[in-house]
Amino acid sequence: MIKIAPSILSADFANLERDIRRISTADYVHVDVMDGLFVPNITIGIPVVAAIRPATDLPLDVHLMIDRPVRYVEQFCRAGADIVTVHVEADSQENTLRALDIIRGQGKRAGVVLKPATPAQAALPFLDRCGMVLVMTVEPGFGGQSFMADMMPKLAQLRAWIDERGLDCELEVDGGIDPVTARTAVENGAAVLVVKGGPGGEEQCVAGARPLEEVPDIEPGEVYLYGPGENTVYLKKDGSVEIRGSRVSVTGELSVDGQLTVNGRPYAPCDC
Numbered sequence: 704m705i706k707i708a709p710s711i712l713s714a715d716f717a718n719l720e721r722d723i724r725r726i727s728t729a730d731y732v733h734v735d736v737m738d739g740l741f742v743p744n745i746t747i748g749i750p751v752v753a754a755i756r757p758a759t760d761l762p763l764d765v766h767l768m769i770d771r772p773v774r775y776v777e778q779f780c781r782a783g784a785d786i787v788t789v790h791v792e793a794d795s796q797e798n799t800l801r802a803l804d805i806i807r808g809q810g811k812r813a814g815v816v817l818k819p820a821t822p823a824q825a826a827l828p829f830l831d832r833c834g835m836v837l838v839m840t841v842e843p844g845f846g847g848q849s850f851m852a853d854m855m856p857k858l859a860q861l862r863a864w865i866d867e868r869g870l871d872c873e874l875e876v877d878g879g880i881d882p883v884t885a886r887t888a889v890e891n892g893a894a895v896l897v898v899k900g901g902p903g904g905e906e907q908c909v910a911g912a913r914p915l916e917e918v919p920d921i922e923p924g925e926v927y928l929y930g931p932g933e934n935t936v937y938l939k940k941d942g943s944v945e946i947r948g949s950r951v952s953v954t955g956e957l958s959v960d961g962q963l964t965v966n967g968r969p970y971a972p973c974d975c
């Protein structure tokens with residue numbers, strides 16, 4: 704089962720509680736914390752985590768893009784984080800191990816994050832303490848980047864190590880996830896997808912799904928069925944694909960060769 708973790712960075716911060724309620728059937732609320740040092744941007748911190756904690760029953764998946772996170776992990780746990788991930792690049796190995804132990808000591812799920820330039824091997828010293836490994840598929844700290852497909856070998860390597868060791872460790876990807884890149888990430892071992900908040904709160908979808916004509920790399924076989932301009936494609940948590948539009952609303956299975964199957968039959972536009 705693929706888990707969906709919408710990022711609150713795409714929420715309206717003046718209406719954060721409303722927007723968090725809109726993603727109530729997602730799996731996690733992904734909270735991107737940036738400190739202006741480890742990454743150039745500044746986002747939110749401990750008081751905001753504490754403020755959103757009562758607004759949702761979902762686990763808070765707190766991604767710390769901060770320098771020397773060992774200084775703050777306990778406070779984030781106490782503020783209500785359920786999962787806390789720290790960048791391996793943000794401190795020494797010794798301090799990163801300490802940060803993971805503090806998080807675990809608070810009864811929370813600890814994890815490490817790898818920036819795009821960081822090899823999979825950098826996670827190895829920490830794997831047995833990790834309940835989560837997060838692979839960045841964009842450079843952290845900047846918006847509007849596209850998915851880095853060249854991270855897929857790293858993702859697949861981490862999936863292999865996690866499985867070989869039988870670890871209770873989730874593998875998450877963050878950055879540039881849309882219905883097309885989501886499939887790529889899942890095929891390479893991702894189990895948790897960080898996505899933008901849903902359009903109108905489209906909970907279980909890979910939210911942030913774009914109209915088909917804005918997905919330049921979608922297979923031709925996936926396009927011809929739906930017509931231009933008015934439909935949106937969503938990859939759902941169960942792996943099925945849903946296409947919604949002004950004339951079409953169907954759910955089916957999309958095969959690798961682009962054929963959509965609805966109720967066991969190849970889908971044709973007249974079906975709707």
Ligand code: ZN
Nearest residue numbers: 735766877897
């Ligand atoms: Zn993140």
